[in-house]
Amino acid sequence: MKVLAIESSAVTASVAIMTEDTLIAEYTINYKKTHSQTLLPMIDEICRMTETDVSDIDIVAVSDGPGSFTGLRIGAATGKGIALAKDKPMVAVPTLEAMAYNLMGDKRLICPVMDARRQHLYSGLYRFDAEKLEIIHEQCLISYQELVDILNAQDEEVVFVGDGIDVAGDYIKDNLKCRYSFSKPHIKTQRASSVALAAIYMAQEGKTINSDLMKPDYLRPSQAEREHNK
Structure with missing residues (x-):
C-alpha cells in the first residue's frame, strides 16, 4: 500500500510518500508561506x-482537522483533486491523532496541543498499546484551565506535542501538578509521515x-460564521 499524505492544518506544510514499511520521501516546511504556494x-x-x-x-491521506480553516481547506482541496483525477480512495486523518503518531511507541x-487562540487549544489525549492508538479523550476545543484540570485528574506522566506548547507552555508549567515534558523540535510540529x-x-x-x-x-464555526450568527 503506497500512501500520499498531506498535512496543512497549521503553519507547517508537509507531504510524504510512505508504504507499510518504508518512508519513501517527506518534505516539510515550517515557515510563513501560504499552503497554496507550497503544497503542489x-x-x-x-x-x-x-x-x-x-x-x-x-x-x-489528508490531515482533516482541527486547525487553520484556510490551511485545512487547501489541504482537502489538494488531496481531493489528486484523488478525483486518479480515481483513488482517501483517508481523512484527525489531525491530533496524526500528531500522536509522532510519538508512537x-x-x-x-497530549497533542494546537493553538486555537483566546486561551484555548485544540487537544485530545492518547496512549499507545504496542502499535494500537487508544483514544483517552476525543479531540476537542478546550481552554487551558480545562485541559490542565483533566490532566491533573488523570495524575500520570504526560508528554505534549504541537505548537500549542509555544503559547500555553508557561500556563502548563505554572498549573500542571503531574509529571510532564514537551516534545523536542524534530517531532513537535505536524508531519505528513x-x-x-x-x-495506513x-x-x-x-x-x-x-x-x-x-x-x-x-x-x-469559522469567524465569518460566528459573525453572521450574531
Missing part, C-alpha cells in the same frame, strides 16, 4: 525525486472514503 510544488518535487507516478499511489500519556502512518492503520480497518466525502473537521 512539494508534491511534484517528492514524486520527481522518487520517480513516483501519482497513478501508482493507492491512497491519498512512547508509553506516556500523549505521521498522517501517512495513521492512514485506518485503511487496514476499512476507513477509506470517496473523494467527494472528504471535508475538514473544524470543531468550531
Whole structure:
C-alpha cells in the first residue's frame, strides 16, 4: 500500500510518500508561506525525486482537522483533486491523532496541543498499546484551565506535542501538578509521515472514503460564521 499524505492544518506544510514499511520521501516546511504556494510544488518535487507516478499511489491521506480553516481547506482541496483525477480512495486523518503518531511507541500519556487562540487549544489525549492508538479523550476545543484540570485528574506522566506548547507552555508549567515534558523540535510540529502512518492503520480497518466525502473537521464555526450568527 503506497500512501500520499498531506498535512496543512497549521503553519507547517508537509507531504510524504510512505508504504507499510518504508518512508519513501517527506518534505516539510515550517515557515510563513501560504499552503497554496507550497503544497503542489512539494508534491511534484517528492514524486520527481522518487520517480513516483501519482497513478501508482493507492491512497491519498489528508490531515482533516482541527486547525487553520484556510490551511485545512487547501489541504482537502489538494488531496481531493489528486484523488478525483486518479480515481483513488482517501483517508481523512484527525489531525491530533496524526500528531500522536509522532510519538508512537512512547508509553506516556500523549497530549497533542494546537493553538486555537483566546486561551484555548485544540487537544485530545492518547496512549499507545504496542502499535494500537487508544483514544483517552476525543479531540476537542478546550481552554487551558480545562485541559490542565483533566490532566491533573488523570495524575500520570504526560508528554505534549504541537505548537500549542509555544503559547500555553508557561500556563502548563505554572498549573500542571503531574509529571510532564514537551516534545523536542524534530517531532513537535505536524508531519505528513505521521498522517501517512495513521492512514495506513485506518485503511487496514476499512476507513477509506470517496473523494467527494472528504471535508475538514473544524470543531468550531469559522469567524465569518460566528459573525453572521450574531
